[in-house]
Every structure is written in C-alpha cells, then in structure tokens.
Amino acid sequence: xxxxxxxxxxxxxxxxxxxxxxxxxxxxxxxxxxxxxxxxxxxxxxxxxxxxxxxxxxxxxxxxxxxxxxxxxxxxxxxxxxxxxxxxxxxxxxxxxxxxxxxxxxxxxxxxxxxxxxxxxxxxxxxxxxxxxxxxxxxxxxxxxxxxxxxxxxxxxxxxxxxxxxxxxxxxxxxxxxxxxxxxxxxxxxxxxxxxxxxxxxxxxxxxxxxxxxxxxxxxxxxxxxxxxxxxxxxxxxxxxxxxxxxxxxxxxxxxxxxxxxxxxxxxxxxxxxxxxxxxxxxxxxxxxx
Amino acid sequence: xxxxxxxxxxxxxxxxxxxxxxxxxxxxxxxxxxxxxxxxxxxxxxxxxxxxxxxxxxxxxxxxxxxxxxxxxxxxxxxxxxxxxxxxxxxxxxxxxxxxxxxxxxxxxxxxxxxxxxxxxxxxxxxxxxxxxxxxx
Numbered sequence: 001x002x003x004x005x006x007x008x009x010x011x012x013x014x015x016x017x018x019x020x021x022x023x024x025x026x027x028x029x030x031x032x033x034x035x036x037x038x039x040x041x042x043x044x045x046x047x048x049x050x051x052x053x054x055x056x057x058x059x060x061x062x063x064x065x066x067x068x069x070x071x072x073x074x075x076x077x078x079x080x081x082x083x084x085x086x087x088x089x090x091x092x093x094x095x096x097x098x099x100x101x102x103x104x105x106x107x108x109x110x111x112x113x114x115x116x117x118x119x120x121x122x123x124x125x126x127x128x129x130x131x132x133x134x135x136x137x138x139x140x141x142x143x144x145x146x147x148x149x150x151x152x153x154x155x156x157x158x159x160x161x162x163x164x165x166x167x168x169x170x171x172x173x174x175x176x177x178x179x180x181x182x183x184x185x186x187x188x189x190x191x192x193x194x195x196x197x198x199x200x201x202x203x204x205x206x207x208x209x210x211x212x213x214x215x216x217x218x219x220x221x222x223x224x225x226x227x228x229x230x231x232x233x234x235x236x237x238x239x240x241x242x243x244x245x246x247x248x249x250x251x252x253x254x255x256x257x258x259x260x261x262x263x264x265x266x267x268x269x270x271x272x273x274x275x276x277x278x279x280x281x282x283x284x285x286x287x288x289x290x
Numbered sequence: 291x292x293x294x295x296x297x298x299x300x301x302x303x304x305x306x307x308x309x310x311x312x313x314x315x316x317x318x319x320x321x322x323x324x325x326x327x328x329x330x331x332x333x334x335x336x337x338x339x340x341x342x343x344x345x346x347x348x349x350x351x352x353x354x355x356x357x358x359x360x361x362x363x364x365x366x367x368x369x370x371x372x373x374x375x376x377x378x379x380x381x382x383x384x385x386x387x388x389x390x391x392x393x394x395x396x397x398x399x400x401x402x403x404x405x406x407x408x409x410x411x412x413x414x415x416x417x418x419x420x421x422x423x424x425x426x427x
Contacts, residue, residue, distance in 0.1 A: 013346045020339040021372060025404055027338075028376035030383075033404030040409060040420060041372060048368050049344055053351030056364075067355055073363050081417075082367055090370045 018042045048080070055079050177277050337365040344368070378412035379404055 021041045025033055056076035060068040077084055117136040122128065149155075175192035183191040199205075337344075341358065344365040348354075355361065383402050410420045 009346075013343050016340055016343045020343070020369075023338050024369060024372045025376050028373055029380050029402060030376065030404045031401040034406060036406055036422060037404045037409050040406070040413075041375070044375075044413075044418065045339070045368050045372055046347060048371055049347040049364060050351045052364050052367065053348035053353035057352045068353060068360065070357075070360060070363070073360055077367055080367070080371075082370065087363075087367060087370060090373070091366060 014042065014046070017045060021045055052076050052080060173277075174275075177275050337362055338369055339365040341365065375409070375412050375416060376404070378415060379408040382408040382411045 018038055022033070022038055025038070025041070052073075056068045056072040059072040059075045060066065063072075065072075074084055077087065119135060120133045122130070122132070171194065172192070175194050179195035179197075180192040181195045183193060341361050345361050348361065348364060353364075380402060383404070386408070406420075406422050410422075413420050
C-alpha cells in the first residue's frame, strides 16, 4: 500500500467526521458556521477519540489484559474530564430527540476497466499475493492482415486469372470503341469481336522477307508497323509518338509476343486515326488575358 | 466519580461480598450498573459519528475490541463533548446579541452562526486554548 492510499483513507474518515460534527452543531441550534470552526472542532474530536482509545488501552494493560472492557472505557471517560452519569442522561435525551440520520455518501467505485479477454492465472510457483496477469491483449500480438500464400500453384493461378481478366477487359474496350463484327447475327452486344481490317496487299507479308531480331523483339517495347514503310524496315529505328502509344498497348495485350505481329500492326494503324479514345491528348488553348 | 469508578473493576455488582459495603454504597449508583444499563440501551439508537469512523481512529490508538457497543460508547462520549462545546458557544452567541434575523410577517427565525470568537470563548472554558491568526498573508 502506498502512502497515498492511506492518506486517502484518512482523508475520507476525516471528511465523515466533519459531517458528523456539523450535524451536531446543527442539533445544538446553529444554522451556519465558519469553515475554520468546523475544522477546529473536527480536529478536537479526532484528538479526543484517539486519546480516548489510548487511555482505555492503557487502563486495560494496567490490569494485565489486552482487550479493553467497558470498565476501562469508563475510566477513560473520567480521565478525559466527562461524567459517566451525565453520559447516560445524554444518551437518554438523544434517544428521545430524533437526530436526522445523515446519509453517508459512499464513494463511487472505480469504473470497471474494459476486459478484452480472460486473464491468465498464476502458475503454481507464483505466490498469490503478487498481482494478477494483465489483460492478454497487452502482450499477445495478432497480425491483422492475411498472409499471402506463396505456394507455386496459388501464384500461378492468380497470375493466370489476372492475365485473363486484363485481356478480356481490354478486348471488350476495343470492341466497343472501334468497329466490331458480331458472332451471332441477332445480338450485337453479346460476343463482340474486333473487326478485321483486311490489308490492300495481303500477300506482301508472305513474299517479302522480314528481318527479325529475336533478342530485340522480346526486350524492346517499340515496334514498327510493316506496311507503312516496307522498304526500310528495321524494328528498332522509327518511333513516332502515335506509334509509341500503340506499341505500349501491344505490350499490355501480349505478355511475350504470342499474338501475330500482322494483326497487331494493322490494329495499330486503325487505332491511331479512328478510335477517339486512343487519340492523342490535346490540351485546351489558354486565352491570353488582356 | 473516582470512588465509584474504582469499585467498577468488578462489573457484576451482584457478587459484592459484604453487607456493610452494600449499606455504605446504597445511595451511590455503581458505575458498573450504569454501564451495564448503558450498554444494553446502546442498541436503541445509532450515534451521529459513524461507527466506522470512530473504529478507525480507535484502531490508530491501538484500541481493539470484540464488542461493538464499546465503540458506540466512545462515539457517544465524543458526541457529548462536542455538543457541550456547541451549546456553550450558542450561549455566548446569544449573549452577544449580534443575530441576523430574517424578518417575515409573523415568523422570525433567528439564525445563529458559529464563529471562531464564540468557539474560542467556549473552548477556553473547557481548557482548550485556540488562537487563530486574524488574517492570512
């Protein structure tokens, strides 16, 4: 027990004593009093009671006893200067007069702290007088996120599903924005297919040799369309701004160049001019303020 | 009072030995009797000073008892002490005549305020000297 606890204890008793003293003054006939008077009287009463206890204890020890008796108390009363007979009369008088019972204010208990879980009990080797264990949430750590599974199977499935959904989303976007061919004659929205744009000279790709640089093709993002400049074809040279956009889109569509280059390049040529969603962004002209 | 108390070591007065002593002490009420009486009447009322409070202060002095009526006797004695002082202070207050009256048609309640002056006068009669500073710096 710390000193503050005992002092609080003493303060509480002191306050109760002041209340009793004030009640007695009221019964005597006073309607009000100064604070210092009540304090003085409380101090007097406290000393009186303590002195009473000490002297009655001394009287009991004088006769060789440890626990005081009523006779010891009576001796102490006379020692303090009061009369036992007067005491009896006083008691009789009191029992007739109704003293208003002072309602003692009991201090509100400390609010129960939130208990989040069951506290662990002491192991057998821990003595009981030691404090109990704290709430388990103070020392147990639980992760709030779900651990990512690193198994090969799960990773492959996730990658495949992601790729599939990306492909589907992009093809749907292109089909909705550019020309589309319908699989089923009636409903146009059900399975839209991106329209094939037949080239003017379909045999040119087959006849003319294409200089493929395999290493460059796999690593580079930029790739040129063949039909625009068949004479001077080099996959790494030309890179217009419009072509950059298309090539970037091609890279997204195919992970490792699976779709045939021909279709891709034809789509590039179409997309640059016709698809309004794929046109280059034009910033609005700011009017100069005069 | 002291004589009567000395005879009270034997609280049970019925076991008094000689008749002579009985005749001598006929007129005197033995403290033992009165105490027994008082103890029995203790259960009738509850003292103004709570039992817990008096018990706490008695414990501080080393007074431990199995009989709760003794605690009540102590609190009663303390109560009487304070009531005596308060009554004396009231007498002083009345004598001085400085009373604030709330004037109402028909009724007039005299209000007495316990001040340090009256209290110190009453306490000095009981042998307790209290002197408070006039003002605090």
